[in-house]
Amino acid sequence: MEIFSSFWPWYVTGPLIGLYVPALYLLVNRHFGISSTLRDICAACIRPSARYFKYDWKAQRWRLVFVAGIAIGGFVSGGTLATAPQGQVSAHTLSVLSSLGVKDFSSMIPADLFSWGSLLTLRGSLLIAGGGFLVGFGTRYAEGCTSGHSIHGIATFQRASVIATLCFFLGGLISTYLLLPFILKL
């Protein structure tokens, strides 16, 4: 069972993810994508009166089952891997992050930035709640995320998805080089 308690290389991870594109078409004849579930959750649990949320989310119930499964899968793997040290991450990245103020490198998520305590700080709430908000707002505005656009969209040769992906990266670069150094000092 060691294979489940170790990190997998990109050439195993990537192809397995790629297989989800045909798998979901063959199983439910719908495209692989995750961000639409954020809309489903709003429609199902909050039921806002805006037109955007008035659609037959129940017909796509399989998506909510899918992401519930993702959470369970994270639980299964996370238990063993959550505290694995990050020695395989580039030394350059780690040293730059250290100079920007990141202190905890003992697991895949820096505990000094992402914890209950950090939520009470401006820095933590910007990273966690601010960042999360932008993910939810932006993916729906773009009508897709890295799964729907970058993987499914590009694999099916869609121009909109190539553009979306380039913009995802542009946003990430703006954040990494301009926003993060500033936020980490708060």
Next chain:
Amino acid sequence: MVYFIVMLLGMFFGMILTNGEVTSWFRIQEMFRFDSFHMYGVIGSAIAVGAISMLLVKKLGVRSMQGEPVVIETKKLGKGTAIGGIIFGIGWALTGACPGPLYALAGCGYPAYFIALLSAVGGTLVYGLVRDRLPR
């Protein structure tokens, strides 16, 4: 039965994301700093395998489990694709997670990511409320 398989596929996906370090905040930083091939390898090979398998599906005329022909869903290109894309990208680098990993990390038990996921739902809620006023 289909729902059971979907649940299993979802579980396996959560494991792939975690074991493949797609959920690692550090790996995402590393990606945006171009310090390693790892994430590019993951995304690139995912696209390649997705593309090849879909071409095979089309060529062989494979049908869905319900017997229907596979219909590829197309994405519309609009101003939102770019503006929304940049907004999402900004959030992606801050949280280190895109939507899939948000679910996986919440499942891992990180309290911060429960909040990040809730905030993402909040972001979608606000988008839905203001979208008529946004350039699209």
